[in-house]
Amino acid sequence: MWIWRNLLFALDSAWQNFWRNAAVSMAAVLSIMLILLLAGASLLLGHALGQVLDTYRQRVSVLTISVADDTPLPAVYDFADQLRARPGVVSVRFVTKEEELQRFSADPRNQQLLEQLEGNPVPAKLEVRVARLDEIGRVDALARQWRGVDHSDPTDYQGDFVGNMQRLQTWLTIAGLGLLVVLTVASVVIVMNTIRTAVYHRRQEIEVMKLVGATEWFVRGPFVVEGIITGLIAAGLALGILVVTYRPFVQTFQSALFFVPLTYDPRFVRVLGQDLLLGGTLLGALGSYIGVRRFVRL
Amino acid sequence: MVIAPDFDTAPAISFEHVWKTYPNGTDALRDVCLSVPQGDFLFLVGPSGAGKSSLVRLLIREELPTRGRLVVHGHELGAMRRRRLPRFRRTIGTVFQDFKLLPRLTVEENVMFALRVLGRSSRAIALQSAGALETVGLHGMGRKYPCELSGGEQQRVAIARALVHRPRLIVADEPTGNLDPVTAWEIMQLLLGINADGATVVMATHNRDIVDLVRRRVVAIERGCVVRDDRPGRYHVDLAEPAVRP
Numbered sequence: 001m002w003i004w005r006n007l008l009f010a011l012d013s014a015w016q017n018f019w020r021n022a023a024v025s026m027a028a029v030l031s032i033m034l035i036l037l038l039a040g041a042s043l044l045l046g047h048a049l050g051q052v053l054d055t056y057r058q059r060v061s062v063l064t065i066s067v068a069d070d071t072p073l074p075a076v077y078d079f080a081d082q083l084r085a086r087p088g089v090v091s092v093r094f095v096t097k098e099e100e101l102q103r104f105s106a107d108p109r110n111q112q113l114l115e116q117l118e119g120n121p122v123p124a125k126l127e128v129r130v131a132r133l134d135e136i137g138r139v140d141a142l143a144r145q146w147r148g149v150d151h152s153d154p155t156d157y158q159g160d161f162v163g164n165m166q167r168l169q170t171w172l173t174i175a176g177l178g179l180l181v182v183l184t185v186a187s188v189v190i191v192m193n194t195i196r197t198a199v200y201h202r203r204q205e206i207e208v209m210k211l212v213g214a215t216e217w218f219v220r221g222p223f224v225v226e227g228i229i230t231g232l233i234a235a236g237l238a239l240g241i242l243v244v245t246y247r248p249f250v251q252t253f254q255s256a257l258f259f260v261p262l263t264y265d266p267r268f269v270r271v272l273g274q275d276l277l278l279g280g281t282l283l284g285a286l287g288s289y290i291g292v293r294r295f296v297r298l
Numbered sequence: 299m300v301i302a303p304d305f306d307t308a309p310a311i312s313f314e315h316v317w318k319t320y321p322n323g324t325d326a327l328r329d330v331c332l333s334v335p336q337g338d339f340l341f342l343v344g345p346s347g348a349g350k351s352s353l354v355r356l357l358i359r360e361e362l363p364t365r366g367r368l369v370v371h372g373h374e375l376g377a378m379r380r381r382r383l384p385r386f387r388r389t390i391g392t393v394f395q396d397f398k399l400l401p402r403l404t405v406e407e408n409v410m411f412a413l414r415v416l417g418r419s420s421r422a423i424a425l426q427s428a429g430a431l432e433t434v435g436l437h438g439m440g441r442k443y444p445c446e447l448s449g450g451e452q453q454r455v456a457i458a459r460a461l462v463h464r465p466r467l468i469v470a471d472e473p474t475g476n477l478d479p480v481t482a483w484e485i486m487q488l489l490l491g492i493n494a495d496g497a498t499v500v501m502a503t504h505n506r507d508i509v510d511l512v513r514r515r516v517v518a519i520e521r522g523c524v525v526r527d528d529r530p531g532r533y534h535v536d537l538a539e540p541a542v543r544p
Contacts, residue, residue, distance in 0.1 A: 005417050205400055211358065212412040212463070213388035216380070 006218060014225035021198055025230060028194035032234035032283065035187045039180070040242045040276050046176055048250070048262050056165060063136050063143070064156045065126040069097075071148030076126070079146055083128055088135030095125040123150045133166055184283065191227050191287020192294075198223060199296060206296060220292040224285055231284020235276045242276075243269055308372060310336040310467055310498040311357065316366035318352050318522075326352035328522040330366070334500065336466070339493045341509050342502040343533055344519035350502040353519065354471045357500065358392055359383060371466060388416060391460030391497075393489075395472035397452045399444040399459075406431070406440030409458045416463060430462035431455075434488055450481030457488055461497075468492055470501040474508060482508060506533040 018025045067076055080092045095103075100122045104110050114121075126143075130136050140157040143149055199206065209219050250264040311334035318327040326349045334340055342350045355361040356368055359375045368375045371389055378386060399408050409427040418426070431437055434454040444452050453473060460468060470489060474482035486508050493499045503509060509516060509532065516531025517524055 005419075009414060204398065208398055208400060208411065209415055211387065211392050211398070212415050212459070213384045213386075214415040215384045218384075218415060 006221065009218075010221035010225045013222035014229060017198060017202065017222065018226050018229050021201055024194055024197050025226075028190055028230050029234045029237070031190045032187050032231060032280065033237045035183050035190075036235050036238035036276055036280055037241060039183050039279065040238050040272060042176065042179055043272055043275060044242065044246060044249075044268070046172065047265065047268050048253075049172060051265065052262055053165065053169060057133065060158060060161060060165065061130050061133060061136065063128045063130070063139050065128065065143040065146075066150035066153050066155070067124040067126060067148055068150040069123060075148050076124070079148060080126060083126070083139065083142070086135070086139070088130050088132055089139065090129040090131050091127075092129075093127040095127060097122060097124045100125055123153075187231075187283040188287040188290065191230060191284055192291040194230065195223050195227055195288040195291030196294075198226060199292065216296070219296050220289075223292040223296070224288045227284035227286075227288025227291070228281050229284070231280035231282070231287075232277065233280075234284075235280025238280075239273050239276045242272065309333045309369075310338070310371060311500070312367070312369040314367040314369070316356070316363045316368050318349075318356060318361065319364040325522050327356070327363075327519075330519075330522075330524055332517060332524060332527070334498060336498055337493070337496055339490070339499045339512075339514040340501070341512075341514060341516045341531070342500065342519060343504070343509060343516055344525075346504075348519045349522040350519055351471060352522075354469055354500070354502055357467075357469050358390055359386065388463060389466050391457075391463070391465035391468045393453070393456050393460050393468065393470040393473045395475035397444070397456045399452055399455055401444055403443075404440060405436060405442050405444065405447070405455050408444065408455055409440075409462050412459050412462050426462055427458070430458040433461065433491075434458045448481070449477050450484060453477060453481075453485050454488065457485070457492075461492055466497055468497050468499045468501075470499065470503075472502055472504065474503065474505050479507065483511075486512065509533040 076094060080094055083089050083092045097120050101120050104122050105114055128139050128143075130139060136157065137159060140155050140159075144154050149155075206219055246269065247264050250262060253262050311332070313330045313332040316327055316330040317325065319325050330349075330353070342353060344350055352361065356363055356375070357370060359370075359378065363376050366376075370386070373382070373386055375386075400411065403411060406427060409430055410423050413423040413426055428437075428440070431440055434457050436451065436454050436458065439447070439451070444455065447455065453476075457473075468489065473489070474485050477485060482505060489499055489501060490512070513530040513532075515529040516526070516533070518526035518531075
């Protein structure tokens with residue numbers, strides 16, 4: 001009951017003070033909204049890049065090993081089992097010469113070539129799917145040492161492309177984390193200064209509270225709630241702007257750069273909403289907590 | 299009715315060789331030794347800058363003694379943990395020269411504020427604050443704002459807020475400083491009434507007329523030292539009287 005009364009007091013007091021210092025509060029809301037907008041836009045961009053990278057990753061995470069025509073079938077199965085036993089390998093599929101010929105001839109560009117050649121010119125294949133891209137180089141090295149490999153064209157491994165993709169992914173993660181740290185610090189400083197201003201405006205009230213025996217948390221509570229309200233309103237506004245602009249942005253991107261596989265993902269909007277609202281709440285709470293901890297002491 | 303201070307039990311306030319030195323090196327209080335029994339009424343007198351306000355700030359634990367022991371209601375304030383401070387302050391009522399009322403709250407809300415901080419129920423808050431306002435003679439003025447009241451009335455509100463949680467000690471720093479003589483005397487009557495109900499009252503003042511008229515214990519401070527402790531006392535001592543009571 002006592003806690004409930006204190007919570008109500010904190011909520012009521014925070015709401016009143018938010019509107020009483022409306023100019024300062026709205027300045028803080030706008031600043032944090034801009035920061036969350038930037039954070040949300042980078043999340044969306046990161047997600048879009050992730051989608052594109054995923055598509056490419058799907059393509060390069062399958063290594064095709066060409067099998068020499070004179071390799072006995074049991075040796076192929078033995079090697080396939082050996083590959084399956086590796087921890088990073090997801091699946092190994094054997095594609096016979098006939099299957100591969102069908103696939104090859106399905107492409108109209110190969111028709112002329114097939115007419116000039118006799119018999120089945122394409123080798124049998126082993127398609128190895130790996131879980132992580134760094135595994136694919138090791139599988140390639142293993143395949144090249146295998147006796148049954150077709151030495152004229154052993155694998156379709158594209159080392160440079162895989163390496164570049166891994167480097168791009170690492171740099172994107174580092175840049176994202178760096179941006180997150182900068183944005184977090186900026187928001188916390190803004191909320192802290194807003195709460196500092198609010199503390200200054202209410203110094204008389206705080207003095208009276210202390211004199212009549214209020215606990216530190218009774219005095220600090222309304223400020224922390226005020227910080228949370230600021231963060232939540234800013235997050236709501238940022239989310240609204242991002243939701244409205246996300247689809248048109250993807251459509252514009254698709255029409256301008258049609259070769260990049262970027263798509264609109266409605267499921268991500270929910271994730272974005274949760275992240276922004278949680279982020280706004282935590283930033284508001286953290287900034288105001290640090291602010292009142294420094295400036296409100298009994 | 300005047301009740302006699304209780305000399306038999308432990309004192310409400312005990313200063314034992316208390317020093318207060320500020321960071322700039324100024325000694326605001328020097329080796330203060332003072333014992334105030336429960337139910338006593340004590341005037342703190344002395345020129346401006348003598349150390350009266352420092353003593354008051356130590357009593358409400360806004361400041362800590364630099365040296366010595368200060369015990370209030372059995373708590374040694376120098377050793378008190380911060381989390382125990384709210385509970386301690388709830389045993390004290392404070393009244394200041396500048397009233398310290400919240401201008402955005404009504405008279406009633408100002409008084410209620412002290413109880414809301416304690417987490418009391420709405421019913422208890424309404425009953426107790428109405429009682430406190432009646433005690434200070436402001437019945438029916440609860441819905442007014444401080445700016446609509448005279449200085450004397452504002453000080454009455456401050457007193458109502460100080461006594462609404464029934465403290466055992468009232469610390470008043472120049473409560474009549476901004477008031478005319480008639481109003482000051484009315485405020486004085488209120489404080490005497492609170493003392494008659496059993497609360498200890500420590501009042502720092504420059505008001506010679508009141509001190510001389512009331513004739514209660516007077517502790518004079520000069521340059522941070524207690525130079526006189528008379529019961530009953532006067533604002534100024536005659537040259538024939540001893541300078542410091544043993």
